[in-house]
Amino acid sequence: MREFLRRQRYLIDYSLSALARRPGKHLALLLVYTLVVFLLASVMLFTQSLRREAALVLAQSPEIILQRQMAGRHDLMPTEYLDRIGRIRGVSAKYGRLWGYFYDPAARANYTLMVPPPGSPEYREPAPGEIVIGAGIARTRGLDVGDYLSLRSARGEPFAFRVAALLPHSTELVSTDLMLLGAGDFRRFFAFPPDRFTDIVLQVRNPREVRKVAEKLSLALPDTRPILREEILRTYDAVFGWRQGLVFVLMGGMVLAFVIFAWDRAAGLSFDERREIGILKSIGWETADVLRMKFWEGAILSLTAFFLGYLLAYAHVFYLAAALFEPVLKGWAVLYPDFRPIPFVDGLQIATLFFFTVFPYTVATIVPIWRAAVTDPDAVMR
Amino acid sequence: MIELRDVKKVFNQGRGNELWAVRGVTLDLEPRQVTVFKGPSGSGKTTLLSMIGALSRPTSGRISLDGTLLSNLPERFMTQVRRSTFGFVFQRFNLIRGLTVLENVMLPAYPLAPDYGDLRHRAHALLTQFGMEAKASDKVEWLSGGEAQRAAICRALINGPRILIADEPTANLDSARSRELVGLLGELQDLGKTVLVASHDPLVFESARVSRVVELRDGLLAEDA
Known part of the structure; x- marks a missing residue:
């Protein structure tokens, strides 16, 4: 065993000197190789991180959202439906929600306006005339706590809301365009009918009962559609997965170019390299020794490129917030979340x-x- | 004792450019002698030496070393015999550029994985013996022809071979360096080594240090040609 290790040390020593003797060729290869690993690893790390972030944030959302359908489209939910649902075993809480979208021409951006759910542990319903806003809105409109945000309602009436608080940075991925306001303000701003909610949510404590509850809801209220949290999670997963796939396809050409480059550089042995192999064999190296030496040469180069590329990608994604891929992978239309992914490394992904x-x-x-x-x-003698 | 029996070697057999480099050589070579194979270019000297040194196999015939048949050995065993029994000095030295003299000298021992300290010590001892110690850390491309030749001899001796094979060792040397080299080969004989040299240089085959001259012509011993 000691002899085996010593032999590998001699071969690695020789491989390192062989790499150093042809610096131009090997540096160019290392550079391109590192770049390819960097780009692929950046996309993988970033997408994985986005999925994880979305899953963490959505984990706190209600298990079931009930929407009313009209001609296959989302319709407003009558408040009396809350009573019609009645008592369903397993449902620990149910309440109507008020939320909607608003296009702000001044920022040329869409906001999500929402009344915090009753008993929400994180957000109390803002007092009349006050709002709590996401970081994207604050950035775009240059707002801070205590400032006023003026908006023109759907009926053309001006409304001025005082910013009572900003939403925490940690949820920015899903709250960047969010604006929380009181139920009265919401209804006045949108001229929302008093006997309607946007939808109804239900909390189910036991995850195994969620599907059963959804079935019962469909039977009791046939013009509604229950949306399960696991379905939302799956959709997020699919959307980020699809974007990752899209970027990978775009990178396909680049990876192919690298393979051709690597083949040309690493496989196309020069006359000097062939002669060197001939000399080594004539002075007593076996074919297997030459192969082992070349294996180490390739392994040193590719492992160096791999680790360099991966570390650069890690820094790019988790310290520079994936500046290169942000627009493609996050995909927010106007308000880009200033989102710093939580460092997370997956062993399977590295493999x-x-x-x-x-x-x-x-x-x-x-x-x-x-x-x-x-x-x-x-051959070296001839 | 090295025995050759009706050894033949053909290149590109069956093709238009087929060449019989050695056409049937039978010969016994005594140990601890300096034997020179002389003859014009294309006479088969180098091909014969490469077969004796287990660098290649004969197309037909047998080569044995101390009773062990070399010509039938699988490649792996041939390599083992080659690195433990033979040391080679090539016409163009065949040192690896970019490496130092010391690294070049140690190179044949790498696959045997000896203790690194021992190997360095052996290499330095050889370099001292051949007057190359001062050049140990120089790159080989900075050496003169004579120095490169001596570095090549040190490399050939690093694994302690019994037999040294030198192919046209004076081809790239001036007369003074050639005489010096013949003297070195004689010293190796004094140390108990068998030395086989291919050369058509009179400075070599007419030297008093040479024990025997074997003349080749058109792939045959001159007496059989």
């Missing part, structure tokens, strides 16, 4: 990235090297 970058490089280079390594050692 996948490793497999798709290091493995093809090793395979692409080993075959031509093997062909050079099996040449007769007497």
